[in-house]
Amino acid sequence: MKKPNIVILGAGYGGMITATRLTKQLGHNEANITLVNKHDYHYQTTWLHEPAAGTLSPERTRMEIKNVLDLNKINFIKDSVVEIKREDKKVILENSVIDFDYLVVGLGSEAETFGVPGVHEHAFSKWTVNGAREVKDHIEYMFAKYNNTEDKRDELLTFIVAGAGFTGIEFIGELSERLPELCSHYDIPREKVKMYVIEAAPTALPGFDPELVEYAMNLLESRGVEFKINCPIKEVTETGVTLASGDEIKAETVVWATGVRGSSIIEKSGFEAMRGRIKVNPDLRAPGHEDIFIIGDCALLINEEINRPYPPTAQIAMQMAEVCAENIKLLMKGGASLKTFTPDIKGTVASLGGKEAIGVVGTRKLFGAQANFMKKMIDNRYLFLLGGPALVLKKGKNPL
Ligand code: FAD
Known part of the structure; x- marks a missing residue:
């Protein structure tokens, strides 16, 4: 039987976690998994304010994909996505065209200008x-x-x-x-x-x-x-x-830094979207598409409690990736009902430079050094999820 092609677009938080989860959950002969990204490295968007201000080397925020993912299990293509041909089940890249049976779109975001010229x-x-x-x-x-x-x-x-x-x-x-x-x-x-x-x-x-x-x-x-x-x-x-x-x-x-809209590839590919974000079904599929999952900043998810979209965050992108990987596996096994995605917001911490930060973790408000400690732990936790203790030792931050 032909192995299905699972194609993941974007090696950000969503794409990387989807890729690692799929390689763990699926046997070697069950699917061809392909990851497409415009660079051969993955970077941590949530750290970028630091190299932008010059307080951290950009090298610390990025890692070569071949050093984090097992490229014996995943086919990595360094290329830029130009358009998704939804009905033909193809993705047009700058240098080639690839076919998919299941597609995961995790192309992140672009600046929202709100129409302000210049x-x-x-x-x-x-x-x-x-x-x-x-x-x-x-x-x-x-x-x-x-x-x-x-x-x-x-x-x-x-x-x-x-x-x-x-x-x-x-x-x-x-x-x-x-x-x-x-x-x-x-x-x-x-x-x-x-x-x-x-x-x-x-x-x-x-x-x-x-x-x-x-x-x-x-x-x-x-x-x-x-x-x-x-x-x-x-x-x-x-x-x-x-x-x-x-x-x-x-x-x-x-x-x-006035906020973001989903990748322009979404609208260019003809998906119905609000500010470049697709209002996804509870199982994270794009409405009307059985085989296309949208995760991270390209996905729009309404918080029913306040009837407003959840803000696009790395935290949600990673949680979506876990559910997306599980749902692809369920679909491949012929499962009729897929898992519903519900965000589990553990807290939010914003750094203020030096050893200062503010945040809420659970119901607890944190200020100053305590919040800063928590921020660094959150940063390290992601590295741990992605590459285990070795990646934390290589790229992690000292929380003290
Ligand atoms: P991304 O992580 O942005 O990844 C998208 C990937 O797609 C990138 O690798 C990109 O190169 C690739 N790509 C894009 N277009 C193409 C293309 N055409 N072809 C091929 N590849 C392409 N969130 C939090 O939860 N906590 C925080 O503390 C926090 N701090 C932040 C601080 C800053 C300075 C910024 C800018 C954002 C912060 N965020 C934070 C938001 C968070 O970074 C995003 O929500 C998160 O990165 C979204 O993940 P993603 O996987 O959707 O996309």
Whole structure:
């Protein structure tokens, strides 16, 4: 009998965990498993604010796929997905075309601009390894350039973060923590540097406990960050940002972190989607498709308690991957009913740079060093799930 082709698109949190689970659950002769990713490495998106601010080497956030997955059991293709031909059961890659019997789409997300002009042209908005490198190099260049120009324009040392959600806060936390070192290294007086976080919503870190939000904002303000809350950005320009009020803040650095939409491949492939995310069935299949699973940031799942989508997180992507792998196995064995996915939110912890963080684990609020310890443990836990103790020793973080 012909072995079914299981194709996984994207080697992020969702794709990697699906791949490891399938190789454990299926015998060698039961299926051909193929993983497609645009790079030959997997990276931890949740760590990228650190290399972007220059507080961690990008090497620590990534690992070669061949060192983590058993390539005797999985066929890895380094290529970019161009389109999914749903009805033909084919995936068009830049350099070839592959057939699938079961497809797992875990292509992650792209920046959501909310229609604000100029984001792609003038802001840094790519939360990838290369995107993080670009931000870090640019920031350092701004510091180096300042003392080397006659006019010493303030905008060279003005750093704007658009969005006070998780990503924006974690990034400014790292940058503000690194600032004394940057100023000392480049001989820049600290008061010359301006850092703004601009948020359209009425609060920073929407959805977080207000006491934790206050802690985070006070800490960041004490490091010189200025918050502009309830303050939508109208346009990003070559010289900075224009606010809805009409005011302009001049800056040579705008980092965009206002949230994400699902991979553009979703809409390009004709799936019905909201902001690039497919509202999946409870078993994680795309509506109308018996053999296509959508996981991670490409999937939209409604939290019935508040009738709003769950935020796209690595935590949910990994949990989806576990259920997705089980459901593929059930389908292959001819099972009529598949497992329903229910997120089990264990908590959320946001780092604030240095040894500072905030978070909720279970029902417990955590601040400062305690939250920081928990954050590092969460980071290490993922490495453990993916590659066992050896990967934790190689890439893990010291929680103390
Ligand atoms: P990803 O992990 O983004 O992986 C997608 C993969 O697909 C990538 O390897 C990419 O290279 C590949 N790919 C994309 N397009 C193509 C293509 N066309 N062809 C081939 N390959 C392609 N979540 C948390 O739970 N906790 C946190 O603390 C947290 N912190 C975050 C901090 C930052 C700075 C950011 C940016 C995000 C954070 N998140 C956090 C969110 C989390 O990172 C995402 O929800 C998670 O990465 C989604 O996993 P995924 O598997 O769907 O996609």
